[in-house]
Amino acid sequence: MWFKHLHLYRLHGAPELDSSALASALDTHAAKPLGNADARRLGWTAPAGRLGSGQLLHEIQGHRLISALRQERLLPASVVKEEVDEKVADIEASEGRKVSRKEKTALKEQVTEALLPRAFVRSQKIDLWWDTRRHLIGVNASSRTRAEDILDLLRETLGSLKATPISSQMLPIRAMTTWLGDPASRPSDLQLGDQVELKAKGDDGVLKARQVDLDSDEIQQLLESGRQASKLAISLEGRLSFVLHDDLALKSLRFGDALIEEADHADDGDDALARLETDFILMAQALSDDVTRLLEWLGGEAQREPAAQQEA
Structure with a gap:
């Protein structure tokens, strides 16, 4: 259940739907098997698979979990x-x-x-987390394109949905470069990981480094030469670690041991469906808190003018 990636979107004037109304809307766009002439198809599927008995929506304490199934025929x-x-x-x-x-x-x-x-069919399940209280959506997709596909499906399902990618007052590339070059600038509960991508201002390309000491002299020299951090591995008090991208995507998410242990010790009576919902609410609460904290480090969320809002 634990997300591996996260693309974040701010909802604007989201429709007020209770769980039953949303579940009914999802059912009208449920995933169906590919027809012989279909190259690809996208529809909603049960987040818990067969364990959920076809349940397309899980809502707990204002957090919603829905999943899309993307099917594509592979024809080289x-x-x-x-x-x-x-x-x-x-x-x-x-x-x-x-x-x-x-x-x-x-x-x-x-x-x-x-x-x-006669082509093989590749299927991919993509999860979506909807924080109804913070008007926030997060898509567990490896690319922005895949995340946008899911938002398009949700818009089609609901009839209308205005959502824009989360943006911050301070550009992530500027903040990451500052954190990397000046340890004193780092928030007290932020720790650097061991992965970075440094982008040159000119045509010198991108330098990628893994399993390195980000406070080393070599990294500092590269920053002094004018390179900027377009990706940076960070962790928040051991609760959550990820690679922050310059478009505010969070990749390679890893949740802290304490959170995983809390989920493991939850009394779910060996019920697989209850386990999924327990994992989800713990994850969703952690993500809500840590996304809020990250945005604070970046100077707060940038407010978009209504005219700039995009229907996604």
Whole structure:
């Protein structure tokens, strides 16, 4: 249940839906098996899988957990190209003429349509956390594109949803560079990890370092040369560690031992569904607190003008 990544969004004028209304809306956009002609499909699925008996929504103390299932047929372009090339060669040999570009495009569409039903299907479950009290959404996705796909599905499900990526008063790249170069500037409960990505202002590319002492002279010299920290591994009082990105994405999340032990010692009666909900609420509460703290370190959340709000 524990999230590995987090893309954060601020909700603006979110619709007031109780649990039953939201569950009903989710059900109308539930995931369905891919049809033979479908290249991909996205729909809601039970966060607990079969253990949840099809339950698409878990809501505990104002925190909602929903999950999307992304299904995609894997049809390599090289396979399509090989099949098209063979058909083109056959036509040119039998009819003694060159196949036009328009004909090749039509052949490619035909080949793709014929091969899709036989292609392998890759499925990916993507979890979404909705903090209804703080009007905050976090998506457990490895990329911003995947997170936006889930928000699009939620917008379609609800009919309308205005959400914008969380932004801070201080640019994360500036804060991370300052924390890295000046230990005295670091909040008392912030600790550096052992991973950093340093971006040059010019065309010198990006330098990535793992398992290094971030307070070493080598790192300081790179900062003095003008490089800036675009990614930085940090931890908050041992409760939560992650790699902070310059777009405020939190990657490679790791929750502290004390929190994991609290979840392990919870009295769930060996009920797998109760265990999922216990893990979720502990995680959600920790994330709410720590996201608030992180934004405070970054000078607070930047307020977006209504005209700049995007419907996602």
